[in-house]
Amino acid sequence: MSRKVTVLGAGLVGSLLSIFLAKRGYKVEAFEGRPDLRKSDISAGRSINLALSHRGIKALNALGLNEEVKERCIPMPGRMIHDLEGSLDFHPYGKEGQFINSVSRGGLNELLLDEAEKAGVTIHFNHKCNDVNYRTTEAHFHSPEGEKAVSSDFIFGADGAFSALRNSFMRGERFNYEQHYITAGYKELHIPPTENGEFAIDPNALHIWPRGKFMLIALPNLDKSFTVTLFLPFEGETSFESLPNDEAVLAFFNKEFADAVPLMPELLHDFNNNPTSGLVTVRCYPWTRGNCTLIGDAAHAIVPFYGQGMNAGFEDCHVLDQLLGEHGELSTELLKKYQELRKPDAEAIADLALYNFIEMRDKVADPKFILQKKIEKRLNELFPEQWLPLYPMVTFSDLRYSEALEIGRKQQQIMNKVMEYPGIEVAWENLDFESIVNQL
Numbered sequence: 001m002s003r004k005v006t007v008l009g010a011g012l013v014g015s016l017l018s019i020f021l022a023k024r025g026y027k028v029e030a031f032e033g034r035p036d037l038r039k040s041d042i043s044a045g046r047s048i049n050l051a052l053s054h055r056g057i058k059a060l061n062a063l064g065l066n067e068e069v070k071e072r073c074i075p076m077p078g079r080m081i082h083d084l085e086g087s088l089d090f091h092p093y094g095k096e097g098q099f100i101n102s103v104s105r106g107g108l109n110e111l112l113l114d115e116a117e118k119a120g121v122t123i124h125f126n127h128k129c130n131d132v133n134y135r136t137t138e139a140h141f142h143s144p145e146g147e148k149a150v151s152s153d154f155i156f157g158a159d160g161a162f163s164a165l166r167n168s169f170m171r172g173e174r175f176n177y178e179q180h181y182i183t184a185g186y187k188e189l190h191i192p193p194t195e196n197g198e199f200a201i202d203p204n205a206l207h208i209w210p211r212g213k214f215m216l217i218a219l220p221n222l223d224k225s226f227t228v229t230l231f232l233p234f235e236g237e238t239s240f241e242s243l244p245n246d247e248a249v250l251a252f253f254n255k256e257f258a259d260a261v262p263l264m265p266e267l268l269h270d271f272n273n274n275p276t277s278g279l280v281t282v283r284c285y286p287w288t289r290g291n292c293t294l295i296g297d298a299a300h301a302i303v304p305f306y307g308q309g310m311n312a313g314f315e316d317c318h319v320l321d322q323l324l325g326e327h328g329e330l331s332t333e334l335l336k337k338y339q340e341l342r343k344p345d346a347e348a349i350a351d352l353a354l355y356n357f358i359e360m361r362d363k364v365a366d367p368k369f370i371l372q373k374k375i376e377k378r379l380n381e382l383f384p385e386q387w388l389p390l391y392p393m394v395t396f397s398d399l400r401y402s403e404a405l406e407i408g409r410k411q412q413q414i415m416n417k418v419m420e421y422p423g424i425e426v427a428w429e430n431l432d433f434e435s436i437v438n439q440l
């Protein structure tokens with residue numbers, strides 16, 4: 001067979017997809033706009049670490065990469081909530097033994113690049129795609145050797161939220177496209193290891209300082225530091241705009257995140273030097289034109305609050321590979337099947353991620369919300385087959401995102417009624433749990 005496939009972008013999704021396709025016998029060439037991150041001193045781009053969970057792990061497992069990836073992971077079995085006084089409260093994400101993983105974006109990308117090359121993929125770095133003719137399956141690149149045109153049988157756009165392939169679709173007919181920025185942006189900060197070389201706070205948790213309209217989070221790194229991210233509106237009363245100088249930044253942090261300030265000796269340096277970036281949701285359709293297809297963020301960039309963007313992109317690759325297993329080889333029809341299967345799930349996770357911002361920055365500190373989670377946990381313990389709460393359904397199962405969203409909505413309607421029972425705060429243990437489950 002050996003048909004030629006071009007993959008645009010050798011980020012997380014592009015490199016994983018390249019491995020899947022090479023293992024199916026395709027001659028894969030990946031073109032990455034940046035230099036080789038294994039040889040150059042660049043970070044892999046935005047966000048230094050990420051939460052890897054079941055769907056992403058399942059795709060990696062399908063390629064036998066579980067052990068190598070596991071070595072790069074720090075398990076986070078729950079959220080550690082920091083209140084204004086610095087008191088801590090740990091909320092498990094799921095059952096005993098369930099956890100999400102903090103993994104370095106650069107480290108994971110390096111591993112996938114190595115594995116892609118081992119599988120026979122040729123990766124061209126410093127090749128930025130500037131145009132694609134999707135009718136003739138020809139991609140055009142700026143490269144150190146000048147302008148290049150590359151023809152192939154199939155092209156995959158794994159070139160992220162600002163995809164060149166998607167831009168070419170947009171110039172064609174009947175392509176739907178919507179991009180939406182939320183009002184908040186983010187800035188990365190840093191908690192270094194302590195003087196003794198230890199983690200400054202518990203490494204086995206995703207730390208959250210929820211403060212209503214904004215929040216701070218921290219995820220552990222293998223070098224015993226934490227990557228900290230401040231999510232804050234760009235404009236308004238408490239916003240990036242309202243912090244114009246060091247004095248204002250320090251006053252804000254001392255008021256809102258007092259327990260974190262002593263852990264961040266480089267706070268002002270990081271705040272002043274690290275970029276403030278926007279958070280976008282991209283929805284578009286169709287993903288496939290002829291033999292060209294969008295995948296990962298290029299097809300469905302989402303806000304990061306469910307920790308699912310990469311996981312969803314990895315699941316795209318796995319679903320495509322399963323379709324190849326069922327139908328034999330790449331074709332326009334198979335690519336259409338892939339988009340029809342994945343689009344409802346991409347829509348669902350985009351909505352869930354937007355909703356989870358409210359949950360993380362606001363609700364996790366609300367006693368009523370905490371009680372609801374407690375009741376749902378009990379329902380799950382008593383009726384594990386019938387009641388799986390939404391977060392574990394999204395994070396620890398591979399139920400389709402669209403089904404998880406639908407079940408989650410039904411559960412929420414039921415829980416809205418349960419939470420209105422008079423005296424629920426004390427009476428919840430005596431609820432008729434079976435009749436609650438039977439409402440599903």
Ligand code: FAD
Pocket residue numbers: 008009010011012013014031032033034046047049050051052127128129130158159160161162163164186229295296297298304306307308309310311312313
């Ligand atoms: P990208 O990672 O954007 O990779 C695209 C690649 O294509 C890059 O290497 C880029 O250089 C290259 N490229 C771009 N344009 C061109 C071009 N024209 N020509 C050639 N190459 C090109 N997801 C999770 O699952 N868990 C998390 O915890 C999580 N946290 C996040 C936190 C933040 C702050 C953000 C912003 C995102 C987070 N995500 C998370 C989402 C995750 O980062 C993305 O979903 C994931 O990176 C998508 O991978 P991708 O390969 O599709 O796109």
